[in-house]
Amino acid sequence: MKLQDFVVPEAVVPQLAAATRDEAVAELIDALIAADAAPGGLRDELIEAVLKREKNGSTGFGKGVAIPHVKHEKITKVAAGLGVSATGVDYNALDKQPVYSIFLLLSPADQPDQHLHAMETIFGHLQNDTFRSFLRQAETHEAVTTLLEEADTQSL
């Protein structure tokens, strides 16, 4: 699976306004709804579900990245929003450090394998120091989407 298969370009937020985890989750859910990748009527429910998942164990896995996610029956296709914060988000990460890149992933409840493949793709790229540092520095929408393209074609 490629990043461009599920990262919704219109839900890329190169300069997150959020300073905290809860704000960042809301901002990315709003971006996914604005991009028609999630139903607007589910806004509060999705935010609540993602935050509930975070309370079971932070998805701020270290290295300045977080991958909040939820599986929901009304989601029909795996979709991710991507937020970048230059100043860092207070995310309650496992290593207690700020988070600079956030992939928020929504998956259909009945396709657990698709969810795992999307996570594999995200983690695979986030393991790459070059990808992570370019993503953290990306300040424009174009910089982020170009980076995703390069990552998918493995030209990093």
Next chain:
Amino acid sequence: MSTASANLTIRNRLGLHARPAMSLVDTASAFASDIKIGKGKQVVDAKSIMQLMMLAATKDTELTVTAEGSDAEAAVAAITALVESKFDEE
């Protein structure tokens, strides 16, 4: 130093997603041994969430666990028990 290993099959419907992967990291990290999880030719560090998630271990995926160190056998036994319990999900 001793070495131990076992074959495992992921049985829970959702596969090795983030929460069970974290449980596996927590279990592995309690041991001093070096612990690897293998899926075919792909071998990753059982104490790294980032690496475990790259396995995309869906339901019915076969994995191997290999530990090397003073507590290798106990480590393999603990991880085997965790996977067989379906991570308490079902």
